[in-house]
Amino acid sequence: MTAFRISPAVADAFPGTLIALVTATGLRGHEPWPHTTAALERLERQLADGSWRPADEADPRIEAWHTAYRSFGTNPRRIRPSVDALGRRMAKKGSLPRINPAVDSYNAVSVRHGLPAGAFDLDHVTGDVDIRYADGTEEFTPLGEPGTVENPKPGEIVYADTTGVLTRHWNHRDAHRTRVTEDSARVVFALETLDASRDGHLLKTAAEELRDLLAPHTGQTAVHYLGPRQPRATV
Secondary structure, eight states: OOOEEEOOOHHHTTOEEEEEEEEEEEETTSSOOOHHHHHHHHHHHHHTTTSSOOOOOTHHHHHHHHHHHHHOOTTTTTTTOOHHHHHHHHHHHHHOOOOHHHHHHHHHHHHHHHHOOOEEEEGOOOOOOEEEEOOOOBBBTTTOTTTBBBBBOTTTTEEEEESSSEEEETTTTEEEETTOOTTEEEEEEEEEEEEEHHHHHHHHHHHHHHHHHHGGGSEEEEEEBTTTBBOEOOO
């Protein structure tokens, strides 16, 4: 079992934080996921016909993350929150990237609801995971760059386990070590909001939508919630 914790300092700084942790055990990433394919294609059709557009930085969901990034010294127009970057890419290209079924599923849910999302292969997580301020000594290897080692800036918010950093700038980019592939069997997906009073219902809807996409292709799913009122969740 892996515990996810939000540090008291982060909880105090961002009291409206709510994170949905959607777990999947026995994930089968090599089979077709038709519901995920349909969800991606539906979003792309809606973008093409003008009936829907991804949230941009003028949207309060994205604006809140820009404000948070600036608070810990990150320029959000240079290093963007994941959902902001994904939405901008989709608006420009007219489509979402196809990575693998599990990643495609959380990308679809993320951009549809304007909420940052990420995922970790639990078989490559060491110890527990803390959402905390970095001290600057931690190491991070970016997704897709296995030969690169970075050190977060002191004060930057990160997800970190006992080996190193799993995400930089809170949710800008995931680590290569815990990336989700077709072979990943135990995965935790994270969906996030900084304003639970406004977007808590939206977050819960998104978590259930993601769970529905995962359920036909896994042995067991569950949803846990993490925030200042419940700063620890075991998955």
